[in-house]
Amino acid sequence: MIQKKVRPVFSRAVFATSILVLSTIAFVALNTFSTVGFQNARLDLTDRSLFTLADGTRNMVNGLREPITLRFYYSEDVVTEIPALRAHAQRVRDLLQEISSASNGNVRVEEINPQSFSIEEDQATDAGLTGVPLRTGDKVFLGVVGTNTVDGREVIGFLSPERATYLEYDLARLIFSLANPEKPLLGVVSNLPLDTGAGGLLLAMEGRSEPFMIYQELKNSFTVDFLEQDFDRIANEIKVLALVHPKPMDPQTLYAIDQFVMRGGRVIAFLDPHSEVSLTAGPAGKPVQGYTEASNMPELMKSWGVEMNPNEVLADKLRAQRVAAGARQRRQLTDYVLWQRLLPEDFASDDPITAPLDALHTGSAGILEPTADATTIFTPIVQSSPEAMILDLERVKSAPSPDDLLRAFEPAGERFTIAARISGPVKTAFPDGRPLADDEEEVPTALKSSKHLVESIDDANIVIFADSDIFDDRFWVQVQNFLGDRIAVPTADNASFVVNAVENLMGSNDLISLRAREPADRPFTVVEDIRRDAEEKFLAEETRLQTRIDETEARLAALRAELPEGAGAAALLTDAQEAEMASLQRELAEGRRALRDVQGDLRRDVDALGARIAFLNMALVPLLVGAVWLVLSWTRRRKRATRAQAAGRSVMSADTNTGAAS
Structure with missing residues (x-):
């Protein structure tokens, strides 16, 4: 019996066309619905939720x-x-x-x-x-x-794309300023030209001053009141006092700060054993008149339960910044252990000042330690890496080269504190009251009404940072001129730390979570470790070869010194001396060639590393995709072949059954 073949109601062409039309309608409908229904929906897959409202x-x-x-x-x-x-x-x-x-x-x-x-x-x-x-x-x-x-x-005159990463902060600060038209009052005592820049008053009078960008940030958020560097009292309207690399202060000024803290005033101090920013040359080629290279307040610091040795400077190999190696070096950059780029693992994650930060740039910073008899709580909020050491100040002042510092580097194996928060009860540094000036016989009448406090009314809240170079624009920001306006493009969070600290001491925290939301600099840590190890080996080999060259040159010089003066001196050499001199000259040439090879090998190693990384970035993923495609294609062909074989066996079985039935 022959079965009739049943024809489908719709042809394949009609069915395919219908599916295509329905898919198009569904696609348009879905897009229209998503545009209307999910207009404000966002999916932020960035590491730090950079596109999510904070x-x-x-x-x-x-x-x-x-x-x-x-x-x-x-x-x-x-x-x-x-x-x-x-x-x-x-x-x-x-x-x-x-x-x-x-x-x-x-x-x-x-x-x-x-x-x-x-x-x-x-x-x-x-x-x-x-x-x-x-x-x-x-x-x-x-x-x-x-x-x-x-x-x-x-x-906001122009929302520059260069500040795109600070967009939310700029808009939030504008709203905050409108909602709080009266800015908090911040008292500032400083021997740095914060409001004029390195040009000082001379350029300021000519209208060409360039204030420090951190000072500009402070002005945007607070009313900044500069105090004279010698004063007898701090006004009650000032709730936070910023001491930014102050000059040595007389006892009467120190007493005024002491009593300010006793009354509940908050202090943030930036002290420095070696302030590089204060040495910045102005238009005349010299630092600003009256500059001070170091700042410290040992009397007040002792009463606050903290100390900073004025003769110690921090060096950190793991956090060293890359600087120019010098014209005589065959590589362009090298590590400079006196300048650090500190990372989130160096910050206190539970402190609102440092928790949102990504990086801080410091230079020749000091080291803070709690005193043995402190009544306060010493809480580190910024520390060095474990691969740090202490350098003597005189060694730093001798201006050693970056390579010399690396050769002599011996890590202490511990973290050193660069910034700390001091809290708890504080006792006055002046138990006998206000000290008299040399030209005073008694306390001035205007100050007699002020009650002398021997203990703080409330627990102190003090932040101390052992570096003033954090304010230096060269350390943390690229300043661009845009149609006459100065636009700051930060490379580190130095300004964020300063403004965060002041706002926290003022009692305001809303803007802190926004200020440091720029994309984090996420370095290739493995690559950095490889580079650092390669440079360490290079420096060791370079030192060995240079020592060998110096010894060879010294032996040659000694041998030549034994010869009498005159044009025919070389003819008086004995065979042994002549052979030794020839050997020394060959050894000297060999040493110099080996030194060049070592320097070249370092460059070739770095280039080879870059080539491998470029290969991984550009070729590895396409190769993996191609490999997956080949595997899937092979698997699909195997499945087709298996199905074809199964279908063939079914047909043969059906034919066999039909033949048997007939």
Whole structure:
């Protein structure tokens, strides 16, 4: 009996076309739904949640007592052919929308497109925004004007892409300033030209001063009040006093600081056994007049339960920064153990000042230790790595080369404290009261009304950092000039530490979680270890060969000294002397050749390491993908072959059964 073949209702072509049409409809519907339904949805897969609104921002906008309006001026029509700027502007727009959504209506965002020769363009210019001119004659505006319900107004003139990693902090600081128009008062005592830069008053009078960028950050958050370096009393309005590399202070000034702490005042001190920033040359080629190379306050430090040896400087091999090796070296960079790049494992993870930091750059820092009879609690918040040692100050002042420091380096095998928080009860450093000045017979009448305190009213809260070079712009920031404005692009969190510490001592923590949210510098630690080991071997071999060359040259010089003077002196050499001199000259040439080979081998090792890393980065993943594809292809072919064999056996079995039945 012959069975009729049943034809399908739809042909394969119709079925395929239907599937294609339905898939297209589903794709369009899904995209439309996701655009509308998930407009504000975000999936942040970065290591430190760099694109997720921080808790500090959420707390701030949720706690606003009055509405704030942010006007976002963006020349959208002009930047259509500038993809990078358009992408950055989109991120600004997204972040503003997230802030508005998280504020429960407290932050209103208005977007304005200031087209050329329009009223909106005039408004943007009048508001203080910076228009970047293009070759077409148009101007690009990308800034924010924030206002509150009274007369408060804050402006970000241009949201530069170079500060993209600080975008949330810049916007949050603008909102914070509008919500808190009265900035806290910060007292500052310093012998560094924080407000003028290395140019000092001379350039400041000419309008060409360049203040330290950390000082600019402090001014953005606080009202900074510089105190004279000799004073009798600190005003009650000052709650936090910053001592930034102060000059040696007289007993009356030290007493005023002592009583400030007794009354509950907070102190952050930056002291230094060897301040490199104070030695920075100004326009005249000399440091600022009145500079001091070192700073310390042993009398007050003792009463606070901490000490810093003025003759000790920290060196750290594991955290050494890379510097130029010198013109006579065959490699470009080398480790400089006196300058450190400290990493998160060197910071106290449970302290709000240091917990969010990624890196700190320090130079010739000091070492802090608790005193034996301290009544306070000494808590390290910044430390060296275990591969650190103590150098004598005079050795540092002799300006040894980076390689000389590496050759003589002997790690102590312990961490040394660079910054510490001091807390707990404090006793006065002046139990007998205010000391009299040389020209005084009794305490001035204006000071007699002040009660002398022998113990602190409340537990002290003091932060001490044994380095002043943390303020040096060269150490931590690249300053770029953008249409007359100075834009800071940090390479370390030095400013974050300083402002975090002041805000923490002031009692404000909302901005701390934002300030250091830039992408962390994530070095190839394995590569760094390999490089460090290679350089260590190179230096050891170089030292051995150089010693051999020096000894050979000394023997040659001694041999030549035995010869009489005159042109025919060489003819008076004995056969033994002539053979020895020839041998020494060959040995000298061989030593110099070996030294060149060692220097070349180091460079070749570094280049080979770079080539291997480049291969792993570029070729390994494609090779792995290709290998997986080959395995899958081979597996699929095997399955097809197995199915074909099974089908063949079924057909043969059916034919056999049919033949048997017939």
